Amino acid sequence: MTSTPVLLNRILVGILGIKLLAVGVFLVLLATVPAVATWWHSWSADAWLGINQAFNDTRFPGRPESWLWIVLVLVTLLLMGLMVAWAAQQGKGRTNLLVSGDDAGEVAGDVRIGGGVAEQALKHALAERPDLAAATVATYEVNGRPALKVRLLPRQGVAPHLLAAEVATLVEALDAVVGQRTPVLIHIGAGARTRFSRAERVR
């Protein structure tokens, strides 16, 4: 729930946006303002000469190719790798363990309870309710500790605070079974399934 790199996303997306915007505005100016075109001609000719010079200076001895090409290819590959790594960071944070701790009793060993226990128990308890179109439960890691995210899709007209209070009692029952208080986020949402379903009248 909190593992997506929000600040990094904003910065990188912003950089890309500024670059594309600058290139776009420059192309429009180039097409419309003649003064910009003359400036670009003089500047780009110089730059082109400089780049050619750089490639000529960096040839392998005795061969026509420049090793600058290899550097360029490596930089491009690195950039692609970084982009893939960045995309892979989105929406991370799921975990499998709900409880992982030392049993205070005399038997040696740890106690581990999988997140599936909470997910299945809550899902089953919520499945029978007529005022819910759907419910999903997932275990996430927040600051290295497990937390539950309950996503509810109520039918139209269901009062969210009453629904939340009833789910809170379910969660407390689960806490009693597991023996540890688990932080819970309840998200009461709307989707296509609730929008076109009939309103809940009997409640």
Add this chain to the structure above:
Amino acid sequence: MSASDKQRVLYRETHSSRAVVAALAAVLVVVLCAYGLLESAVHAIGQPAWLIEPQTAAERLVALPAGVPPLLLGALGAVLAMIGLFFLLNAVLPGRRARHVLNGERVRADPRSVPEADGGALSRGGTADGWDSPAVVVDDEVIASALARRARLAANVTPEQVMVVVSRHQVVVNVRPTSGVPLEEAAVLAAVEDELGEMALVPAPEVRVNLSSTGVIGA
């Protein structure tokens, strides 16, 4: 888990993480890089270029206003600027989602019903100080449909005659009364405000009720 963790999670849930836009941007850059690599590789093994030789592309770029119709160049620039603006605005704007936080204090069912310190319990490494009650986030659409139901019952009209719009700081309730049946604005307002008070939303929106001057016949 502390109260600050809870606040952080609530902030994350009510604001966009820009994950989709970030993935889009990453894919865009990867595709551009891959195309550059492809053309270089084709050039390096001496095959004809797929779309354009790197050398020719650079030369065309240097000579730019010439060689391309100005209309095409301007349109291309405008499209690029639009895409850039889309990414930039996504990064700069606060990215609030249409959601409200339900006040957690009311949601807490009964703090005493959880086992505190019975002998064989697991060592409580993760005592949830500050995050006792579940954090609750509600889509504005759900709030609107709940309020619409309440307003409909208070006004005694059909569901089609009530429309509720929930924004961050305001709730607008539009009611079209049935022709010939008087309707009290105060009653609808009181009902909606009562429901909102029970929800205890953060930030708390203020309510406005609009009674339509024309009625519905035969409802």
